[in-house]
Amino acid sequence: MTALIGPLALLAAALFAGAALYVSVAEHPARMALADDAAALAQWRPSYARGKLMQGGLALAGGLLACWAWWESRDWLWLGGGILLLANWPFTLLAIMPVNRRLEAVPPGSGDAGSRVLLARWGRLHAMRSLLGAPPP
Numbered sequence: 001m002t003a004l005i006g007p008l009a010l011l012a013a014a015l016f017a018g019a020a021l022y023v024s025v026a027e028h029p030a031r032m033a034l035a036d037d038a039a040a041l042a043q044w045r046p047s048y049a050r051g052k053l054m055q056g057g058l059a060l061a062g063g064l065l066a067c068w069a070w071w072e073s074r075d076w077l078w079l080g081g082g083i084l085l086l087a088n089w090p091f092t093l094l095a096i097m098p099v100n101r102r103l104e105a106v107p108p109g110s111g112d113a114g115s116r117v118l119l120a121r122w123g124r125l126h127a128m129r130s131l132l133g134a135p136p137p
Helices: 002-032 037-073 076-086 088-105 113-133
Strands: none
Touching: 002 037, 002 076, 002 113, 037 076, 037 088, 037 113, 076 088, 076 113, 088 113
16 A cells, blocks of 8 residues: 555545646637627636635645655655645635635626636736646756
8 A cells, every 4th residue: 555655645646737837828818809898707616616615625635645755754755745745725715715715605697807807816826826736847
């Protein structure tokens, strides 16, 4: 089992990074290209609801598995990677969650310029979260 911990940590980290990157470079820019503010918000809602479960779980699993790999190997790279993946949780809770709550509070069908500003802010914050899951060059 121990021999699988590192590869599983890498798999979870890669899946997290790929999903986060996709949202940052493809999905969110496409959402923001919609001219209708209400439509942009309407598209964000189900996307966010599904994405938070997947990305949160991958960041947690990858981070914990990387820390386990560090514990087994004492290779500090595992610990660093694990900490970066786990850092997505406090970053999300402290920086992104207030924006999420404000977006979720907008009644369906009533998006406006204010909700577009929040969506743009959400996109910038999500891009920062993407960096926390990306491997160093």
